[in-house]
Amino acid sequence: MxxxxxxxxxxxxxxxxxxxxxxxxxxxxxxxxxxxxxxxxxxxxxxxxxxxxxxxxxxxxxxxxxxxxxxxxxxxxxxxxxxxxxxxxxxxxxxxxxxxxxxxxxxxxxxxxxxxxxxxxxxPGVERPAISTAIPTYKGRTYLLDLGANIDCQPEHLLQFALMGSVMVKRIEGKVRPSVALLNVGHEAIKGNSLVKATAQLLEGHPSVNYFGYIEGNEVFSGEVDLVVCDGFTGNIALKTSEGLARYLSGQIQDLFHKNLYSRLVGLMARPLLHKLKQQMDPVRYNGGSFLxxxxxxxxxxxxxxxxxxxxxxxxxxxxxxxxxxxxxxxxxxxxxxxxx
Amino acid sequence: MxxxxxxxxxxxxxxxxxxxxxxxxxxxxxxxxxxxxxxxxxxxxxxxxxxxxxxxxxxxxxxxxxxxxxxxxxxxxxxxxxxxxxxxxxxxxxxxxxxxxxxxxxxxxxxxxxxxxxxxxxxPGVERPAISTAIPTYKGRTYLLDLGANIDCQPEHLLQFALMGSVMVKRIEGKVRPSVALLNVGHEAIKGNSLVKATAQLLEGHPSVNYFGYIEGNEVFSGEVDLVVCDGFTGNIALKTSEGLARYLSGQIQDLFHKNLYSRLVGLMARPLLHKLKQQMDPVRYNGGSFLxxxxxxxxxxxxxxxxxxxxxxxxxxxxxxxxxxxxxxxxxxxxxxxxx
The missing domain is CATH 3.40.718.10 (Isopropylmalate Dehydrogenase)
Structure with missing residues (x-):
C-alpha cells in the first residue's frame, strides 16, 4: 500500500x-x-x-x-x-x-x-497523547507507555493507556490478545502506590484488556508481557535510567578493551562481536516513540x-x-x- | 574501633x-x-x-x-x-x-x-526507614534513596530523605557538602509531577541541603551529584529496571561469545576482561541497602x-x-x- x-x-x-x-x-x-x-x-x-x-x-x-x-x-x-x-x-x-x-x-x-x-x-476522551516505544527483551520486544507525556495521572488515564497500547500491539505486532502488565514495586495486591492499586481494580476483568497483573522493574526485560503500563513520570524515569545505564556500560566495555596491549589485541579480534553488542545495547535500536x-x-x-x-x-x-x-x-x-x- | x-x-x-x-x-x-x-x-x-x-x-x-x-x-x-x-x-x-x-x-x-x-x-519525625544504596557512576558512586520503603510520599518525606542522605554521604564518603538532586523528567522548573515541584521549593535555599536541582534518569550514572532523591515507588522502579537491564545485557554478552567457533575462541582470550566486565555490571557490586x-x-x-x-x-x-x-x-x-x- x-x-x-x-x-x-x-x-x-x-x-x-x-x-x-x-x-x-x-x-x-x-x-x-x-x-x-x-x-x-x-x-x-x-x-x-x-x-x-x-x-x-x-x-x-x-x-x-x-x-x-x-x-x-x-x-x-x-x-x-x-x-x-x-x-x-x-x-x-x-x-x-x-x-x-x-x-x-x-x-x-x-x-x-x-x-x-x-x-x-x-x-474522544483522551486529554493528551501517550508516548510508547518498544524495548528489547529476551523474547523479542515489549512496549512501554506512557513515557512522559502524562505526568500526574489518574487511574482512568492508565486504563486508557492499557486500551490504546493493546490496540497498537494487536495492529503492529499481530498479537491476538496482547498481555498487559502494570509496573509496580511488587506482585502482591497490597503492594504499590494508590494510583497503581486503583488502576489494577479497573483492569481486572476489563473485557478489552488481557490483564496479566503487576510486574517489577527488573521483569520489564523478561518479555513476559507484550505491554507494560505506567504513569508518564515513572515511565520516563525507567526508560531514561535504562538508557543511561546502557551508555555507561557501553563506555565501560570500550575502556576495558583499550586498557593495555593484550586487551587491545583481544579487542581487535573481538571487533565484530563488540560492534554487534554495541548495536544490541543501543537504546535507539527500536527507535520511534508513537504518540497514541x-x-x-x-x-x-x-x-x-x-x-x-x-x-x-x-x-x-x-x-x-x-x-x-x-x-x-x-x-x-x-x-x-x-x-x- | x-x-x-x-x-x-x-x-x-x-x-x-x-x-x-x-x-x-x-x-x-x-x-x-x-x-x-x-x-x-x-x-x-x-x-x-x-x-x-x-x-x-x-x-x-x-x-x-x-x-x-x-x-x-x-x-x-x-x-x-x-x-x-x-x-x-x-x-x-x-x-x-x-x-x-x-x-x-x-x-x-x-x-x-x-x-x-x-x-x-x-x-523523631520519621515515619518509616528510607532505603538507600550506592550505584556505580563515571566518577565513583552516587547514592539513591528512597528505594521502596515509602511508596506514597509527601514533599516533607523527600526533604527528610535529602537531609538523612546528606548526613550519610558526609559520614560514609567523607564529603563536606554532598550535592543533592531530585530525580525528574526534565531540568526546567515547570517539569515534573506535583510531588517533585513541591519538594524543589522545600530544598531550594534549605540551609542543611546542598541542592543541585533536577536530574533526569540517564544522568543518575553520570556521577554529577552525590545523592539522588526520589519517592520509594520511583526509586524502586529505577533501581530494579537497571538491575534487569544489566542482567539482560550480561546474558547477551555471554551468548555473543558462545555463538560459533570464532566467537568462542575470542571469548576464551577475552575471558579475564569479560570476567571484569561481569563484575562491573553486577548490580550487587555495591551491595547493602542502608535503612536510614x-x-x-x-x-x-x-x-x-x-x-x-x-x-x-x-x-x-x-x-x-x-x-x-x-x-x-x-x-x-x-x-x-x-x-x-
Whole structure:
C-alpha cells in the first residue's frame, strides 16, 4: 500500500544530513513509500544531490520549503502559535490536511506534542497523547507507555493507556490478545502506590484488556508481557535510567578493551562481536516513540538517533499508517466511552 | 574501633553456606570486627568447621541459636508478632539490647523493616526507614534513596530523605557538602509531577541541603551529584529496571561469545576482561541497602547476593556503626524538627 509521510527534516540533534540519510535508508527498504521533506529547501537539495539519486528514486522525495526550525530547548507553549512556518508545524499540517498519512520528527518532544494536538486533535476522551516505544527483551520486544507525556495521572488515564497500547500491539505486532502488565514495586495486591492499586481494580476483568497483573522493574526485560503500563513520570524515569545505564556500560566495555596491549589485541579480534553488542545495547535500536490518542499518526524519533535510527522511526510511522492505527484507536476509545450494556 | 555485628545467618536466597562465607571474608578484611551469628546452631557449626578456622579467628564468631527462619515471601505484618524466635527477630534484638552495634540480613525486606522499627524505634519525625544504596557512576558512586520503603510520599518525606542522605554521604564518603538532586523528567522548573515541584521549593535555599536541582534518569550514572532523591515507588522502579537491564545485557554478552567457533575462541582470550566486565555490571557490586531513620544500624543485603556481596553489606554496616551514623541522623532530625530561629 502506497504511503506518503511528512518528515521534519530539520529536527534532531544531528540535523538534516543525518535525517536525509535516514530517509534514503527507509525509502530503499520500502518501495511503496514516498516522503515530503519540510526544511531549508536549498540545504536539503544540496544534501540530496550528494547522494546521486536515480530519477525514479528522486521522484519519491518531495521538498517543501520552511526557513524556521524549532530548537530542542524552546518552550513548547511559546512556539505553538508564534512559529507556524517552522518545519515541524508544516510537517504536522501535511497530515492534518490529508496530504500525508503520518509525520516523523526528531525535534523538541513537547513542541511536537502541542503542535500535533493543535492540528490533529485528540481522540474522544483522551486529554493528551501517550508516548510508547518498544524495548528489547529476551523474547523479542515489549512496549512501554506512557513515557512522559502524562505526568500526574489518574487511574482512568492508565486504563486508557492499557486500551490504546493493546490496540497498537494487536495492529503492529499481530498479537491476538496482547498481555498487559502494570509496573509496580511488587506482585502482591497490597503492594504499590494508590494510583497503581486503583488502576489494577479497573483492569481486572476489563473485557478489552488481557490483564496479566503487576510486574517489577527488573521483569520489564523478561518479555513476559507484550505491554507494560505506567504513569508518564515513572515511565520516563525507567526508560531514561535504562538508557543511561546502557551508555555507561557501553563506555565501560570500550575502556576495558583499550586498557593495555593484550586487551587491545583481544579487542581487535573481538571487533565484530563488540560492534554487534554495541548495536544490541543501543537504546535507539527500536527507535520511534508513537504518540497514541491523536487523530493521526505522529512518530517522534530519538533526538540523537543516527541515520539508521531515523529510518526505523520512519518505517514505524509507515507501518502505523498502513495499519490504520489512529482509526482503530478511535474505534476503541469510542467503545470505551459509550455506555456498556 | 572494635565492632560487633549481629548477622541473620539464615536470610537470603542462597542460605547459610553463602552467608558464612561472606562473614569470613568480612572478618578477614576487618581485624577489629566480630560477629554474632543467629540461626540453626548445629548447621552453622558444621559449616564453620568446614573452613578449619584458627582459634583466634573462631573467637571472633559467636553463635546464638534460632530454629526459625522467616521466608522471603511471608507477609511482614504476620511475622512481626508471631515469630519472635526467628533468626531475624533475634538478630535485630541484639542491637536493640546493646549487645551489637549493627545488624545485617539478606532476608525478607518488608519483615526486616517492620521488625527493625518495632525493636529499634524511629528517629523523631520519621515515619518509616528510607532505603538507600550506592550505584556505580563515571566518577565513583552516587547514592539513591528512597528505594521502596515509602511508596506514597509527601514533599516533607523527600526533604527528610535529602537531609538523612546528606548526613550519610558526609559520614560514609567523607564529603563536606554532598550535592543533592531530585530525580525528574526534565531540568526546567515547570517539569515534573506535583510531588517533585513541591519538594524543589522545600530544598531550594534549605540551609542543611546542598541542592543541585533536577536530574533526569540517564544522568543518575553520570556521577554529577552525590545523592539522588526520589519517592520509594520511583526509586524502586529505577533501581530494579537497571538491575534487569544489566542482567539482560550480561546474558547477551555471554551468548555473543558462545555463538560459533570464532566467537568462542575470542571469548576464551577475552575471558579475564569479560570476567571484569561481569563484575562491573553486577548490580550487587555495591551491595547493602542502608535503612536510614532508625535508632540503630540496619543493613539489608540483596536477596541473591553471593559471599562477596554479603561481605560488602557487612563492611557497610561496620562503617556505619563506627561512624555513629544513626546518632548523627538523630541529631540532624532533631535540628529539623526544632523551631528555626
Amino acid at each position: 502506497q504511503i506518503n509521510l511528512a518528515i521534519d527534516a530539520m529536527g534532531g540533534d544531528l540535523g538534516p544530513r543525518t535525517n536525509i540519510a535516514g530517509v534514503l535508508l527507509a525509502l530503499l527498504q520500502d518501495p511503496l513509500l514516498s516522503v515530503t521533506l519540510l526544511g531549508n529547501k536549498q540545504q536539503l537539495q544540496t544534501l540530496l544531490l550528494q547522494h546521486h539519486l536515480s530519477s525514479e528514486f528522486a521522484d519519491r522525495i518531495h521538498l517543501l520549503a520552511s526557513n524556521d526550525t524549532i530548537g530542542m530547548d524552546e518552550a513548547p507553549a511559546s512556539v505553538l502559535r508564534s512559529r507556524k512556518n517552522s518545519s515541524m508545524h508544516l510537517a504536522v499540517k501535511q497530515v492534518a490536511e490529508g496530504r500525508c498519512q503520518g509525520v516523523v520528527s526528531g525535534g523538541n518532544t513537547g513542541a511536537l506534542m502541542l503542535i500535533s494536538r493543535y492540528y490533529l486533535g485528540m481522540l 490518542g491523536l487523530q493521526g499518526c505522529v512518530v517522534k524519533s530519538h533526538g540523537n538517533a543516527d541515520a539508521k535510527g531515523f529510518s526505523y522511526a520512519i518505517t514505524r510511522a509507515a507501518t502505523e499508517a498502513r495499519q490504520g492505527l489512529a482509526d482503530q484507536l478511535q474505534l476503541s476509545m469510542q467503545k470505551l466511552n459509550s455506555p456498556q450494556k | 572494635q565492632i560487633n555485628l549481629a548477622i541473620d545467618a539464615m536470610g537470603g536466597d542462597l542460605g547459610p553456606r553463602t552467608n558464612i562465607a561472606g562473614v569470613l571474608l568480612a572478618l578477614l578484611q576487618d581485624p577489629l570486627l566480630s560477629v554474632t551469628l543467629l540461626g540453626n546452631k548445629q548447621q552453622l557449626q558444621t559449616l564453620l568447621l568446614q573452613h578449619h578456622l584458627s582459634s583466634e579467628f573462631a573467637d571472633r564468631i559467636h553463635l546464638l541459636a534460632s530454629n526459625d527462619t522467616i521466608g522471603m515471601d511471608e507477609a511482614p505484618a504476620s511475622v512481626l508478632r508471631s515469630r519472635k524466635n526467628s533468626s531475624m527477630h533475634l538478630a535485630v534484638k541484639q542491637v536493640a539490647e546493646g549487645r551489637c552495634q549493627g545488624v545485617v540480613s539478606g532476608g525478607n525486606t518488608g519483615a526486616l523493616m517492620l521488625i527493625s522499627r518495632y525493636y529499634l524505634g524511629m528517629l 531513620g532508625l535508632q540503630g544500624c540496619v543493613v539489608k543485603s540483596h536477596g541473591n547476593a553471593d559471599a562477596k556481596g554479603f561481605s560488602y553489606a557487612i563492611t557497610r554496616a561496620a562503617t556505619e556503626a563506627r561512624q555513629g551514623l544513626a546518632d548523627q541522623l538523630q541529631l540532624s532530625m532533631q535540628k529539623l524538627n526544632s523551631p528555626q530561629k
